[in-house]
Amino acid sequence: MPSSLLSLLLFLRTSTIFSQSRTLDAPVPWSGRFWARTLCAADHASGHFSCATGDCGSGSVECSSGGAAPPATLAEFTLGGAGGADFFDVSLVDGSNVPVLVVPQGGSGGGYPAGGSCAPTGCLVDLNGIFPPDLRVASPGSGGETAACRSACEAFRTARYCCSGEYGTPGACGPTEYSQFFKNACPRAYSYAYDDATSTFTCPTATTSGYAITFCPSTTSLKSTGYGNQMAGGLPLINDTMSSLLVGSTMSSAAGRWPEGGTPMVRLAVAMTALLLLRHGLP
Numbered sequence: 045m046p047s048s049l050l051s052l053l054l055f056l057r058t059s060t061i062f063s064q065s066r067t068l069d070a071p072v073p074w075s076g077r078f079w080a081r082t083l084c085a086a087d088h089a090s091g092h093f094s095c096a097t098g099d100c101g102s103g104s105v106e107c108s109s110g111g112a113a114p115p116a117t118l119a120e121f122t123l124g125g126a127g128g129a130d131f132f133d134v135s136l137v138d139g140s141n142v143p144v145l146v147v148p149q150g151g152s153g154g155g156y157p158a159g160g161s162c163a164p165t166g167c168l169v170d171l172n173g174i175f176p177p178d179l180r181v182a183s184p185g186s187g188g189e190t191a192a193c194r195s196a197c198e199a200f201r202t203a204r205y206c207c208s209g210e211y212g213t214p215g216a217c218g219p220t221e222y223s224q225f226f227k228n229a230c231p232r233a234y235s236y237a238y239d240d241a242t243s244t245f246t247c248p249t250a251t252t253s254g255y256a257i258t259f260c261p262s263t264t265s266l267k268s269t270g271y272g273n274q275m276a277g278g279l280p281l282i283n284d285t286m287s288s289l290l291v292g293s294t295m296s297s298a299a300g301r302w303p304e305g306g307t308p309m310v311r312l313a314v315a316m317t318a319l320l321l322l323r324h325g326l327p
């Protein structure tokens with residue numbers, strides 16, 4: 045299946061008007077992933093555009109076919125897959141940069157189709173404030189603010205953390221202390237390569253119109269809509285223990301400059317929410 049790639053820009057230059065919502069019609073079958081790039085700027089002299097996290101290497105705002113440089117939180121989709129179903133997940137296997145929420149959209153009746161595995165998923169905790177220090181990626185050129193969190197695989201490059209080589213099977217590669225940290229914070233997101241059982245969600249293609257993908261959703265608004273208490277496979281969407289640790293820290297915004305000589309930016313991480321509607325096109 046061809047893979048399509050798209051990245052949304054969350055942090056833009058202050059002079060740019062931010063478009064908060066965008067709709068994308070995907071043909072069925074379709075498979076691809078979405079992520080956010082953060083701390084982006086164009087170099088004054090060369091015009092070269094790059095981002096501190098999730099960069100796709102194109103040198104311009106459009107990604108073309110470039111993938112995300114880790115660390116980046118990924119929303120992954122296969123539409124119209126095996127058995128007439130869509131498969132989707134939010135993955136921290138390549139690390140994490142921003143919180144992401146994926147909510148299936150129902151047909152004419154609204155809401156999403158009932159069923160345990162057809163349910164919202166995501167990682168709603170801004171992990172940047174709380175994860176293990178050896179996984180931390182600092183914002184370039186700023187006062188040491190945290191930009192993203194690497195996966196243990198990327199940070200240490202061992203077969204054990206990457207589930208490769210002798211650890212290349214589900215039986216040989218269980219959770220680690222690092223993957224467990226991600227799993228505690230985001231119970232429904234992929235925390236390591238073989239975390240399928242609690243991390244893959246499925247909706248019937250025929251009764252699902254598409255998916256709402258929200259980058260940096262506000263936790264309080266999620267709770268008021270009832271998503272916060274939603275259980276799927278016995279797991280909550282939000283770990284209240286974790287999210288209560290973060291009150292205050294996630295609502296701050298900070299100014300940063302990056303890269304050197306680049307355009308000044310204001311980081312509006314959590315104050316800014318971006319919504320992408322992925323709709324089923326015609327088969």
Ligand SMILES: *[C@@H]1O[C@H](CO)[C@@H](O)[C@H](O)[C@H]1NC(C)=O
Nearest residue numbers: 227228229231280283285286
């Ligand atoms: C929520 O986080 C706490 C603290 O890390 C952890 O002990 C607990 O198991 C987590 N809950 C879930 C459902 O993952």
